[in-house]
Amino acid sequence: MRQIIWLSDLLSESGVEGQESELRALSLQLNDPVLKSTARLLILISLGINRRLGFVDLLNLTGVGKGSLSNHLQKLESKGLIRVRRIPTFGGLRVRVEITQEGLAVYRNYLELLSKLIAKSNNV
Amino acid sequence: MGDEVTGVENQLEELAERVLGFQKYILRRAWGIYYSVWSFATLSWMFLPSIIEFLYPHAPSLSYFVAYSIVGIIAGAATARIFSNARRTLVLRRIVSKVRRPKRTLIYRMWWLPFYGFIILAFIFVKPYFYTLLMILLVSVDLFVYYELKASFSRIPPEGLLAIASFAASIALGLYASLVSNSYLLFGVDWLPMVLSWLFCSLYALYHAPDYMVE
Numbered sequence: 382m383r384q385i386i387w388l389s390d391l392l393s394e395s396g397v398e399g400q401e402s403e404l405r406a407l408s409l410q411l412n413d414p415v416l417k418s419t420a421r422l423l424i425l426i427s428l429g430i431n432r433r434l435g436f437v438d439l440l441n442l443t444g445v446g447k448g449s450l451s452n453h454l455q456k457l458e459s460k461g462l463i464r465v466r467r468i469p470t471f472g473g474l475r476v477r478v479e480i481t482q483e484g485l486a487v488y489r490n491y492l493e494l495l496s497k498l499i500a501k502s503n504n505v
Numbered sequence: 506m507g508d509e510v511t512g513v514e515n516q517l518e519e520l521a522e523r524v525l526g527f528q529k530y531i532l533r534r535a536w537g538i539y540y541s542v543w544s545f546a547t548l549s550w551m552f553l554p555s556i557i558e559f560l561y562p563h564a565p566s567l568s569y570f571v572a573y574s575i576v577g578i579i580a581g582a583a584t585a586r587i588f589s590n591a592r593r594t595l596v597l598r599r600i601v602s603k604v605r606r607p608k609r610t611l612i613y614r615m616w617w618l619p620f621y622g623f624i625i626l627a628f629i630f631v632k633p634y635f636y637t638l639l640m641i642l643l644v645s646v647d648l649f650v651y652y653e654l655k656a657s658f659s660r661i662p663p664e665g666l667l668a669i670a671s672f673a674a675s676i677a678l679g680l681y682a683s684l685v686s687n688s689y690l691l692f693g694v695d696w697l698p699m700v701l702s703w704l705f706c707s708l709y710a711l712y713h714a715p716d717y718m719v720e
Contacts, residue, residue: 419520422520423520423523423524426520426521426524426597427524427527427528429593430524430528430590430593430594430597431531431590431593432589432590438531441527441530441715442523442524442527491517492596492597492600494517495514495517495518495521495600495601496600498514498517499514499518499600499601
């Protein structure tokens with residue numbers, strides 16, 4: 382999974398002011414090392430939509446291995462963006478991942494940033 | 506600078522596209538559960554009034570009202586829960602596909618209040634034609650299912666088409682039973698095609714939902 386080049390990095394390098402500042406403020410909130418991974422952002426966006434998902438669903442979504450996914454989840458959980466729970470079922474313990482309020486805020490940020498970028502590129 | 510910003514935009518869009526692909530799988534699973542819920546709800550509507558009437562024979566009309574309301578509320582609440590993520594998926598899809606919310610969707614969402622109003626009024630004031638009117642009103646539900654399926658998937662999956670067709674067939678049978686034949690047997694079985702095929706659609710959707718992951 383590759384790293385994401387964040388808009389804030391580009392903006393700070395170029396020193397663009399004014400019009401870009403809103404986008405910069407938004408992207409700065411997303412510019413966390415924990416979120417500089419496609420897999421982790423994918424997990425967060427998907428949880429933003431579905432609120433909770435199973436471990437197997439997240440494996441299918443990200444296409445990474447079990448160990449790698451556990452590692453990604455651990456990083457997101459340590460940042461307080463998700464909550465990992467073990468739910469007893471008839472088939473044994475199942476891992477269920479839920480998004481927290483902090484995670485939802487990041488997801489809404491992503492939506493806002495994406496819609497602003499798209500609207501901006503449409504206006505150009 | 507412009508090219509780089511476009512690059513970041515493309516990366517974010519790519520992520521969104523990937524999540525939307527995954528949502529097709531999640532939504533097909535949700536539709537699978539939806540078919541089951543309404544298949545059992547319809548089956549309950551066919552038999553529950555008679556059971557209530559058998560247990561409490563003093564007010565036959567009340568048994569229909571109670572049975573229809575209880576099952577409708579439970580199935581409606583289950584549907585809202587099943588599709589709570591569908592609305593949020595549409596928000597992301599509209600951002601990526603750069604389309605605004607169509608007015609038709611709003612009209613369909615707002616239709617439910619007059620829909621239930623018409624049913625209650627028809628039940629109170631034109632009881633002899635209640636069943637016929639109900640069948641006519643149910644055409645809008647079939648259209649609703651069609652538009653929601655179109656909104657969930659770019660191409661309606663085969664079980665979705667079967668669900669729409671079998672629902673229409675049951676409405677047609679119901680209209681025939683109430684307007685032409687008046688046969689009690691037909692009244693009893695007119696919703697069986699829908700119940701059985703929606704049960705099949707449910708199993709088919711749940712079994713084939715992972716196909717979208719392969720795509």
